Amino acid sequence: MINLIQSLLYGLTIGGVLYIISVGLSLTFGAMGIVNFSHGLVYAVGAYAVYTVAKLLGAGYLLGLVAAIVVSIPLSYLIERLVIRRLYGQAIDYAIIATYAVLLIGADSLRWVYGASPLPISDPVGVLWTFGGLQMPAFRLIIIILSGLIFIGLNLFFKKTLVGKIVVAGLQDREAVRSLGIKVERHFAIVFVIGSALAALGGALYAPLSTLDPYMGFEILILCFAVVIVGGMGNLTGTTIAAFALGMVHSLTAVYIVSSAADAAVYVVMAAVLIFRPIEA
Amino acid sequence: MLLSVDNLDIHYGHAQVLHQASMSLTEGELVCVVGRNGAGKTTLLRAIGGFMKPSAGDIVFKGEPMSGLSLEQVAQKGIKYVYQDKRVFGDLTVRENLELAAYPTGESMDSAIEKLVAIHPKMKKLLDAKAKGLSGGERQILLIGRALVGDPQLLLIDEPTEGLAAIIIGEIVDILLKMKSKITMVVVEQNLATVARLADRIYVMKEGVMAREITQREIIENPSNYEEEL
Amino acid sequence: MFAKIEKNQALTLGLIAALFLVYAYTTSLPRITDFIIFCIFVMGFDLLYGHMGQLSFGHMLYLGAGAYGCGMFAYHVSPNPFVCILMGILTAAGLAALLGQVVVKTGGAAFALLNLALNEVGAYLVLSPMHRITGGEDGLSLFFQSYGFINFGDSVFRFYFCLAVLLLVAFLLLRLVRSPFGNLLKAIKEDEVRARFLGYNTYLYKYVTFIISGAVCGLAGALTSVNLAYCNTSLIAPTRNVEVIFSALIGGAGSVMGAVVGGTAYMTISNYLAAYIVRWEMFLGIALLFFAFYFRKGIWGYARRA
Numbered sequence: 116m117i118n119l120i121q122s123l124l125y126g127l128t129i130g131g132v133l134y135i136i137s138v139g140l141s142l143t144f145g146a147m148g149i150v151n152f153s154h155g156l157v158y159a160v161g162a163y164a165v166y167t168v169a170k171l172l173g174a175g176y177l178l179g180l181v182a183a184i185v186v187s188i189p190l191s192y193l194i195e196r197l198v199i200r201r202l203y204g205q206a207i208d209y210a211i212i213a214t215y216a217v218l219l220i221g222a223d224s225l226r227w228v229y230g231a232s233p234l235p236i237s238d239p240v241g242v243l244w245t246f247g248g249l250q251m252p253a254f255r256l257i258i259i260i261l262s263g264l265i266f267i268g269l270n271l272f273f274k275k276t277l278v279g280k281i282v283v284a285g286l287q288d289r290e291a292v293r294s295l296g297i298k299v300e301r302h303f304a305i306v307f308v309i310g311s312a313l314a315a316l317g318g319a320l321y322a323p324l325s326t327l328d329p330y331m332g333f334e335i336l337i338l339c340f341a342v343v344i345v346g347g348m349g350n351l352t353g354t355t356i357a358a359f360a361l362g363m364v365h366s367l368t369a370v371y372i373v374s375s376a377a378d379a380a381v382y383v384v385m386a387a388v389l390i391f392r393p394i395e396a
Numbered sequence: 397m398l399l400s401v402d403n404l405d406i407h408y409g410h411a412q413v414l415h416q417a418s419m420s421l422t423e424g425e426l427v428c429v430v431g432r433n434g435a436g437k438t439t440l441l442r443a444i445g446g447f448m449k450p451s452a453g454d455i456v457f458k459g460e461p462m463s464g465l466s467l468e469q470v471a472q473k474g475i476k477y478v479y480q481d482k483r484v485f486g487d488l489t490v491r492e493n494l495e496l497a498a499y500p501t502g503e504s505m506d507s508a509i510e511k512l513v514a515i516h517p518k519m520k521k522l523l524d525a526k527a528k529g530l531s532g533g534e535r536q537i538l539l540i541g542r543a544l545v546g547d548p549q550l551l552l553i554d555e556p557t558e559g560l561a562a563i564i565i566g567e568i569v570d571i572l573l574k575m576k577s578k579i580t581m582v583v584v585e586q587n588l589a590t591v592a593r594l595a596d597r598i599y600v601m602k603e604g605v606m607a608r609e610i611t612q613r614e615i616i617e618n619p620s621n622y623e624e625e626l
Numbered sequence: 627m628f629a630k631i632e633k634n635q636a637l638t639l640g641l642i643a644a645l646f647l648v649y650a651y652t653t654s655l656p657r658i659t660d661f662i663i664f665c666i667f668v669m670g671f672d673l674l675y676g677h678m679g680q681l682s683f684g685h686m687l688y689l690g691a692g693a694y695g696c697g698m699f700a701y702h703v704s705p706n707p708f709v710c711i712l713m714g715i716l717t718a719a720g721l722a723a724l725l726g727q728v729v730v731k732t733g734g735a736a737f738a739l740l741n742l743a744l745n746e747v748g749a750y751l752v753l754s755p756m757h758r759i760t761g762g763e764d765g766l767s768l769f770f771q772s773y774g775f776i777n778f779g780d781s782v783f784r785f786y787f788c789l790a791v792l793l794l795v796a797f798l799l800l801r802l803v804r805s806p807f808g809n810l811l812k813a814i815k816e817d818e819v820r821a822r823f824l825g826y827n828t829y830l831y832k833y834v835t836f837i838i839s840g841a842v843c844g845l846a847g848a849l850t851s852v853n854l855a856y857c858n859t860s861l862i863a864p865t866r867n868v869e870v871i872f873s874a875l876i877g878g879a880g881s882v883m884g885a886v887v888g889g890t891a892y893m894t895i896s897n898y899l900a901a902y903i904v905r906w907e908m909f910l911g912i913a914l915l916f917f918a919f920y921f922r923k924g925i926w927g928y929a930r931r932a
Contacts, residue, residue: 198915207735209922216912216915217915220907281499284485288483294445294477294479296546297499337746378750383747386728386743389736389740394732394736
């Protein structure tokens with residue numbers, strides 16, 4: 116029983132991280148019809164920013180988190196201007212190829228600067244909470260709480276701000292928004308940067324739970340694509356539910372079957388969902 | 397002359413769907429475009445609205461060429477399009493739908509709401525309802541009200557009465573008649589009775605060509621002549 | 627001139643053969659054998675991408691299925707090379723027949739990503755749960771029986787054998803894409819809804835094409851196992867999908883000749899130029915961006931129109 120509760124809590128942690136990263140991916144998918152592999156690069160850059168600030172400069176993890184977000188903004192702005200914007204309305208394969216190219220260039224740059232070997236970051240909180248037999252690192256609870264706060268924040272953003280409303284309308288009917296005289300792509304770009312900043316935050320949060328390597332963005336990205344496909348592309352509520360559901364699948368597989376099968380189990384669920392609800396886009 | 401369309405050609409891929417279409421409007425007119433399905437009415441309307449690029453021909457609005465402008469730019473010049481299939485932003489409320497329309501024009505929310513309520517007072521109670529919950533007629537009214545925000549000079553209205561119950565059609569027609577003195581409109585419409593009530597002038601389209609121009613009088617006097625063409 | 631070559635099947639095949647012979651005897655036979663096998667892989671992949679219009683980001687799965695189908699049969703059952711190659715093809719085709727039922731019902735982004743996800747699952751299965759029969763991380767060292775001059779231990783024989791297989795595959799694919807079946811694939815690529823509207827069961831056509839593509843990629847995988855005399859997890863690695871995509875793109879997607887040109891160009895760059903390019907992935911990424919934005923027709927597509 117304690118084992119089950121513990122693995123459910125771990126599932127919430129993974130679900131929270133998947134949610135934080137997948138939101139941006141889902142929006143780019145739904146709003147612009149673009150499969151954005153370069154999202155994985157921004158995630159990795161977030162993790163490396165934390166590593167640089169917290170470990171190399173010794174300025175602490177919190178400042179590292181800030182650095183991750185700060186670095187991701189100009190980076191994602193450049194990616195949007197130079198690559199994503201040229202892909203609007205193009206066939207999906209060119210989007211896949213071009214954004215994958217960005218991921219390759221970025222990963223190789225990271226390897227150039229930091230080397231190829233895995234780099235560890237230690238748990239920044241380092242406190243282990245125990246309730247009875249239950250053991251839970253405080254840092255994991257913080258991730259869960261933080262993902263909850265981001266969920267609330269994003270909901271407020273999409274419900275209360277003008278940019279948010281334009282994006283919600285644009286997800287449903289981009290042409291109709293344009294026909295009102297609104298430059299909808301410009302607003303999508305703002306949301307693209309926000310989504311990327313969240314990916315960088317996700318990378319920074321997940322780094323202490325795993326290790327850093329230049330290609331870390333690729334593996335997590337496929338998990339996030341599974342989230343987006345299961346949740347429905349551009350469907351924000353669906354993305355949220357799918358992130359936590361697949362996080363549970365990941366965690367329960369790791370505990371009750373074998374940890375190396377966790378990723379594969381998520382992909383099997385994704386394939387199963389596609390059997391019942393094929394996506395032709 | 398508010399708008400003149402000269403010898404417009406439009407292609408969908410290899411197929412030409414509009415051949416040398418021409419029309420003109422003076423300020424304050426309400427012009428109806430009639431014709432069978434596939435005659436090119438909606439294509440013409442969408443070309444004027446900036447949704448598609450003509451392969452040849454000119455669209456001139458207030459002396460300014462419109463070809464080459466993006467959809468957003470055309471809207472900001474004061475040409476607003478009212479969709480056919482009641483395409484409101486379903487996940488937003490009525491008020492938020494107006495808010496999006498008001499934002500690029502700089503009009504205040506109070507005045508935007510006033511415009512909607514002026515054409516249909518009952519909308520006042522529905523301001524905070526999600527647009528997807530509205531009835532077909534209410535959605536059509538919202539689309540018209542939304543298009544009026546920012547005081548456009550030309551409204552392009554695509555089949556405003558399609559799929560609506562007879563009573564509601566009457567209401568929509570009354571709304572359009574009330575607007576008639578203040579704004580120029582091009583209305584694509586299939587229903588001859590509606591056309592007869594609304595139009596100052598009528599263009600008949602056939603297989604992508606402007607077949608001819610007729611008057612309201614001709615339709616009222618000899619409806620059977622035209623039923624076959626529609 | 628190039629357009630004329632492409633219309634004439636015998637000329638196309640003759641040219642491919644001549645170019646590979648010249649290339650092989652001026653450089654190295656074993657290396658060009660690798661190139662030839664890779665070109666077969668690109669042809670199989672491009673049947674889906676260029677001809678059917680669906681980008682798979684996971685076709686290393688079918689290369690791997692062919693490689694392991696062949697390799698495991700050689701290791702555990704019988705070292706007869708021809709039976710092993712056949713087993714490789716059947717494994718990949720069978721897998722494509724199984725997974726294709728789900729995959730071809732999706733399209734666009736979902737198609738690309740589902741294939742990638744399945745590739746991940748396949749790579750995991752080979753590495754971990756099935757490691758007893760696949761050799762896990764170490765892979766399998768293989769031995770193939772020889773029969774007189776049919777000796778797969780001999781690099782000259784391997785070269786001619788693989789070249790013959792390439793010509794056969796190119797011949798069959800040229801016939802396929804120029805048949806009514808191929809025309810329908812083109813129609814599906816341009817507008818699937820219209821093809822469906824005309825009464826064609828487009829799923830069936832896509833399904834069959836998916837299986838053929840899987841089989842050709844499996845053949846390339848089986849030949850890889852035979853050529854290397856081993857198979858390991860790098861033959862099913864999902865991160866290597868970019869190689870075949872890049873090759874199809876630079877050669878010019880949607881043409882059998884383009885696949886050969888692209889495959890050869892990519893292998894030439896990665897074998898001969900990579901030593902001088904310090905940052906290989908950065909180079910690859912920039913080249914991909916260039917082709918995706920400015921040169922979508924690819925080398926052969928460009929030559930054909932010039």
